[in-house]
Amino acid sequence: MNKEKLILIGSGQHARVVMYNIKEQNRYDVVCMLDSDSRKIGEKVNDIEVVGTYEELEQYRRRYNTNKFFVAFGNMKYRREVYDKFISQGWEAVNIIHPQAVISPKARLGNGVLVECGCLITPNPIIGNNVVINTGSQVNHDNVIEDHVYIASGVVLSGNVRIEENTLLDDGVIVSLGKCIGSNSIVGAGAVVTHDIPKDVIAYGNPAKVIRKNK
Numbered sequence: 001m002n003k004e005k006l007i008l009i010g011s012g013q014h015a016r017v018v019m020y021n022i023k024e025q026n027r028y029d030v031v032c033m034l035d036s037d038s039r040k041i042g043e044k045v046n047d048i049e050v051v052g053t054y055e056e057l058e059q060y061r062r063r064y065n066t067n068k069f070f071v072a073f074g075n076m077k078y079r080r081e082v083y084d085k086f087i088s089q090g091w092e093a094v095n096i097i098h099p100q101a102v103i104s105p106k107a108r109l110g111n112g113v114l115v116e117c118g119c120l121i122t123p124n125p126i127i128g129n130n131v132v133i134n135t136g137s138q139v140n141h142d143n144v145i146e147d148h149v150y151i152a153s154g155v156v157l158s159g160n161v162r163i164e165e166n167t168l169l170d171d172g173v174i175v176s177l178g179k180c181i182g183s184n185s186i187v188g189a190g191a192v193v194t195h196d197i198p199k200d201v202i203a204y205g206n207p208a209k210v211i212r213k214n215k
Helices: 013-025 057-064 076-088
Strands: 004-009 028-034 048-052 068-071 201-204 209-213
Touching: 004 013, 004 057, 013 028, 028 057, 048 057, 068 076
Parallel strands: 004 028, 004 068, 028 048
Antiparallel strands: 201 209
16 A cells, blocks of 8 residues: 655654554555754654754655645644644645544544544534544534644533634533533533633633633
8 A cells, every 4th residue: 555645743742642543544654753843853753753843844845755744743822823834835734533433424524633543423513624633532413623623532522512713622521512612712621511611711620610811
């Protein structure tokens, strides 16, 4: 099988998780890694070398003969910025889907999406670009997950839920039927969301309550 060449962006702990899913998917061959920290140049992760930073991206496209990339770090402050930079320069974000994830054929996925082992995505959700859905999470019917959302492990989204852009749901969060979580918000681990959460806040607890603004 001829695998497509792929460049990973980021070389930290989340990159190792991404590389595991890439290996299991068996579709892409990671040819190198880029990192914002120039001190990491020359280091290797799973025998893949960090060859440079995010500057002068065209040189990497020519050197490795690919424009396919994947954002392999979890820092919510920068995921959107880096993703948009690559897209604006004509790069193509791929989807990494673990073969033991169950995804309805009626689900709509954007680009640059990671769906890890044990995830369940039932019919008719819309999942945007640059979204992470971590191990064992559930995205149920008619959900809308906007761009640049990070869903940690064991999260359960009931039906008709909306998660607005650039939002983080930490481990084990449960969002009940029809609720909305506003953009740029963080919902802490184990929270149970029984009412809408506004944008730009941090919330946690059972039931989830707004604790403070997310600055």
